[in-house]
Amino acid sequence: MLKIDNLHAGYGGTAVLHGISLHVAKGQVVSLIGSNGAGKSTTMRAVSGMIRPTAGAILLNDADVTGMESYEIARRGLAHSPEGRRVFPTLSVTDNLLLGAFPRFTGSRPKGDINADLERAIDLFPRLKERRTQLAGTLSGGEQQMLAMARAVMQNPDVMLFDEPSMGLAPILVEEVFRIIERLKQEGVTMLLVEQFAAAALNVSDYGYVLESGRINIHGPAEQLRNDPAVRAAYLGGSH
Amino acid sequence: MEVFLQIIFSGIAVGMIYAVIAFGYQLTFATSGTLNFSQGDALAFGALAGLSIVEHLHNYWLMIPVVMVVGALYGVMIERLGVRPALKIKSEGWIMATIALGIIVHNVAENIWGKDDLKFPSPVSEIPINILGANVLPMEIIVVFGALGLMLAVELFNRKSIYGKAVVATSADRDAAGLMGINTSLVIVFSYALSSLTAAFAGVLIAPLTLTGASMGAALGLKAFAVAIIGGLTSGLGVIVGGLILGITETATGFYISTGYKDVPGLILLLLVLAIKPAGLFGKTAIKKV
Incomplete structure (x- = not known):
């Protein structure tokens, strides 16, 4: 449904993404986790056409949408909640x-x-x-x-991108946001989710990618990432 | 008392013309943060084109929609040649570019229609109507309702139709509007077309009351810009109030002091507003997050 291949992007000469690849299959919920500044939002913005990728390819429904204007990508079935x-x-x-x-x-x-x-x-x-x-x-x-x-x-849309839907919300609202994502998932909506609350995000996801300084080094089924000691130590520690 | 009423009535007619041109400035400012400084020339071009069209159609009312189309095309041309290249590289070049295009249009108009002012035939009787002792020309009434009608139509379009809402969305947040599948570049072209259409419409409204010529727009465009600043670049109500204030103070100064000084109070008002409330009387101060 959504396929990103060797994507490079950045802002005015400063490269943020150094060739990332990921895949969201139909009906799947995929999480992109990582620390601040790792390039999560930049990935989302490149996918939806808010910024132009410098290299790589983005395929939506098997059609190449790389470098298109955001309105064109939206009309081809991508929704981005920024x-x-x-x-x-x-x-x-x-x-x-x-x-x-x-x-x-x-x-x-x-x-x-x-x-x-x-x-x-x-x-x-x-x-x-x-x-x-x-x-x-x-x-x-x-x-x-x-x-x-x-x-x-x-x-x-065919694919929804949610960028930090829980940011700045009270805990009770954060729960509600995840409940809604869960419900959309049950309805069969395909989603790419960027979240600060990595544990909660992996809980609703089928698959996860860990973004570090613009590169993806770890990825795997959400279940596996939740139990990965390195991921646990870096992203899943603390209250969630 | 009658003199006073006379001043008010004349002031309202002039003020509504300022308001409708100022409204045109607002339309492009909202969608793109740019202004068409050739609005005055769009007005003159519209009036002159209207004059030629009336000679063929022999009907003032049928001419209006044709002139509106001419005005819209004028706006599309300004956006393409003067504004889009500047927006693309995030430069302020549109300021000089729209002024330059205005000068070119002015010269072209002089070559087509000549440098002398022409008489625009009035579509209605030129015998004043007596309202409470003051003399009002039927055309002045048409000016007021025509200007109000056009502004109201645009407001209704923005509020009721999905395309109008797309225009408002583009004004509020261009990136987010793009994510909704709105072609925001096209919205900006549209706002330029609508803005110049408004100016051309103002041109054929005012033409029967004044003389028509390539230079008729210069002072009107400038004063309407003052009105847009006084009323606030973001407030529809602001331009109407601003237009009326300027129209009435001008006529009053012209009568009580001297016609030579009639432009002074408006400019003083402009300076005062800029010094005390730069966002305009009805404008909201823009908060820019950095």
Whole structure:
């Protein structure tokens, strides 16, 4: 479904990723874990076209999308819920959700039943229910995160990227975020997940990659990584 | 009292023209952070094109949609030639580029229509109507409602249609809008088309009240820019209030002091706003995260 091959990317001459390869199969949840600055978000941004890779290839549904603009990649079935939520603050919750379905309105993605999906998104994220008409900028951080994820669901994509969905949230909301990811997984959604809470991320994942200074040295089934002494010591220590 | 009302009414008509041009400045600023400094020339070009079209169509009202198309194409040209190359390399070159393109259009217009001002036939009676003792030209009423109508139509489009929401989303966060599958480059082209369409429309609205010529846009474009700054580059209500303030103070100064000084209060107001509330009377201060 999503295949990254020998990807190099960075910002203005500073290389961050030095040739990473990973694969997300249909229906799988794959985690990308690593410390701050390892290049997790850079990977996500390169995949969704927010930055242009300097080398390597990105295949979405077996089609080469390397170097395409982000709107083109989105129309080909990739949803990216970016770091920092990035909801549209001056628009209502409902309008934010409808914009998730923008390519479906314009015919560049199969239309499906947008209203039914709107109900489903609200159902998945009940916190948004009473906030429907409120401006997204007035929501709390947790609600904005739910909105950003719900907006990605509205895209009805083939692959979803979630970048740090639990960042800055209260523990109870972190649990809720993971519960929702679990539920999306049960519905068969293909996901690539970047998380600070590595243990929780591996718990919901089928497979994991460990990113260190822009390179992937360790990867394997999530179960195996959870029990790997080196991974445990570096990323799974502490409370989670 | 009647004189005072007369000043108010005339001021409102002029002010609404400023408002609608200023509104055009806002449209491109919202989506791309750039301004089309050839708005005044778009206005003059629109009015002159309108004059030629009226000669063929013999109908002012049928001419308006045609002029709007001309204005939109003008905006697309400005964006392609002057703005997109600068945006691509994140330069401020669009400032000089849009001014330069405006000068070229001005010269082309002079060569086509001549340097002399031309009379634009009024589509309605030129006999003033008496409202509470003040004389109001029917065209002045059309100006006010035409300008308001256009701004309202754009607002409705932005609020109600999914394409309008895509424009608002692009203004709020261009990267995130791209992730939603919105072609943000196309949204910027569209905002330029809409902005110049607005200016061309303002041109044919004001033309029957003034004279039409290649230079008619220079002062209007500049004053509308002042209105956009006074009202705030981000507030739709701000440009209407700003336009009315400038229109009315100008007419009042022209009557009570001297027409030679009529541009002064507006500029003083501009300086005051810049000194005291740089975001404009209704503008929100932009907070930039670094």
